[in-house]
Amino acid sequence: MDLISNLPEELLCHILSFLTTKEAALTSVLSKRWRDLIAFVPNLNIDNCDFRPSFMDFVDRVLALQGSSPLKKFYLSGMGSIDLDRVNGWIQNVMVRGVSKIDLSIFDDRESVDNNNHMCPKVFQNKKLVKLELEFGFDLSLIDGSLFLPKLKTLVLKSVYVSADKFEILLHALPALEELVLYDLDWKEYWDVTVTVSSASLKVLTIGFNSSIINYLFDTPSLVYFGYSDYAAEDYSVANMDNLFEAQISLWVRDKEIERARFPHGIWLENDEENVINRFSNVGNLMNGIRNVRCLVLSPNTLEVLSVCCESLPMFKNLNSLTIKSDNKRGWQAMPVLLRKCPHLETLVFEGLLHYVTDKCGDACDCVSREEKGRSLTSCPVKVLEIKGFQGATKEILLIKHFLDYFPCLKEMKIYMEENDPTQLIVPQVSEVIEEMMMEHYNKSSSCILQLLVSGNLYKKWT
Structure with a gap:
């Protein structure tokens, strides 16, 4: 045997x-x-x-x-x-x-x-169920009778039918809920729905691709993680996210919406049928709701949308880590204001440096020549700067020099590049360029430690 x-x-x-x-x-x-x-x-x-x-x-x-x-x-x-x-x-x-x-x-x-699978009512009246995931076809608006899942900690809903009122009732029946995922839900009140996410126990909330939402209302005092990957809703109301630790905001936008946001006073604004400017402005309400966050990740689209509401951004007094994802089709117009709104920021991460250049990028970058340089950087207390996806482009190198010159508290900079990715310079050439840059920078009495990492491994270190 x-x-x-x-x-x-x-x-x-x-x-x-x-x-x-x-x-x-x-x-x-x-x-x-x-x-x-x-x-x-x-x-x-x-x-x-x-x-x-x-x-x-x-x-x-x-x-x-x-x-x-x-x-x-x-x-x-x-x-x-x-x-x-x-x-x-x-x-x-x-x-x-x-x-x-x-x-x-x-x-x-x-x-x-009609793909409306009737879920067995007993699945919502169970004292032992800890995790429930439903995908496709199920129609939660058809649930009747009492609902109570006292031990359920995780609820994942993907591509199911639901109504706003039954959804709110369902959440009230989950006193131990800690994680909630809402993805591609088919709301019965199409194009006219206000979704209320209210839970005293909820710790993790992930929302994605629920494009028909008009308004969101969040009352989640125990929430520590918030992930939002969706179109901008008409408005947001955040009653309580005071304990939030990490948030990842990735707004979905169309190119024509970006054009409208860049030129808010354009002649086509009177035909703004999709209410772009108002929706983008109200993203400021969402940002105000997550103002206590400690770690924030913003997509390229999100950063561009914030340019519409940047003046209404709150002070992120607890934020110590900010990640900015960049794209050469999306701008940094909101960067100067955003950095000034982070008085205790210690770690700044850029996933890519190349971005769409406009005269509204301000002094956060060195893409447009101006007399006053780096003013928004000099007031920023960043100590650690990480640059990922470095390609060796001249614009990137100039921007790194700009950061070295104007971040006054910078102690450490890490530059990441992938050995097999298409780059304008090979690794040894990048190393030489950085060495020249550091020699110039050290003449300015800097104490910043710079590291070049290739495929995650340390290639060279300058101290």
């Missing part, structure tokens, strides 16, 4: 729990001892099924074989002609057995069927 077969049954079942249910069932042919092990596997992983009658019969047999044995996780993913009654029966089966994690991704591909 092989060594694996001599292992205790508990360990064998643990090994099988990492396989799909199909794969675990196939091990029954190995020996008599393996034949019934699937009955005790703590996880059911039914992946990429097509819901043909033969496969649904297989699932029925597995559930019958397992009887009432305890279950930790139930994962069901597939598409086809869904027998809702049968699927709901499977869900009821695992719920009775004390399952703590349920992950359902079901898509009915029949063209004649």
